[in-house]
Amino acid sequence: MKVVLVSAVALIDADGRVLLAQRPEGKSMAGLWEFPGGKVEPGETPENCLIRELREELGIETWNSCLAPLTFASHSYADFHLLMPLFACRKWQGIPKPVENQALKWVAPNKLREYPMPPADIPLIPILRDWL
Numbered sequence: 001m002k003v004v005l006v007s008a009v010a011l012i013d014a015d016g017r018v019l020l021a022q023r024p025e026g027k028s029m030a031g032l033w034e035f036p037g038g039k040v041e042p043g044e045t046p047e048n049c050l051i052r053e054l055r056e057e058l059g060i061e062t063w064n065s066c067l068a069p070l071t072f073a074s075h076s077y078a079d080f081h082l083l084m085p086l087f088a089c090r091k092w093q094g095i096p097k098p099v100e101n102q103a104l105k106w107v108a109p110n111k112l113r114e115y116p117m118p119p120a121d122i123p124l125i126p127i128l129r130d131w132l
Ligand SMILES: Nc1nc2c([nH]c(=O)n2[C@@H]2O[C@H](COP(=O)(O)OP(=O)(O)OP(=O)(O)O)[C@@H](O)[C@H]2O)c(=O)[nH]1
Pocket: 006, 007, 008, 027, 028, 029, 033, 034, 035, 036, 037, 038, 039, 082, 118, 119, 120, 121
């Protein structure tokens, strides 16, 4: 089974809410809510991947020193095994905007369960809730 490394981040605002992005129509798992991020490219660190993805997907800037490791997901999908470190980030520059026409939502930790997420993300919800 191919192991795919995807880097993801819980952006946390001043009210302790977490940013979720909805996967657009036409993509796999369309309509599900996920943490911003994406596939780590060859030669890239997970942190640099997130800095790039946040710039591309949300139009915001952050820095290596603002990305704290929180937990990870390890989940077998039908065609690949996902290994996904989840970082926490409380500091960035700019206001997250949906550059790639995905819906965005700031969600309180105790409301995360109400948003359908990819199966790999489900075990992350209580961890995030307990930690926040
Ligand atoms: N960014 C992100 N990806 C996630 C999460 N949970 C999860 O299973 N994934 C999976 O990790 C992969 C991330 O790939 P990507 O964002 O770079 O690329 P993509 O959706 O265009 O790829 P795809 O269409 O090939 O699935 C996808 O297969 C996505 O479904 C999550 O919380 N955040």
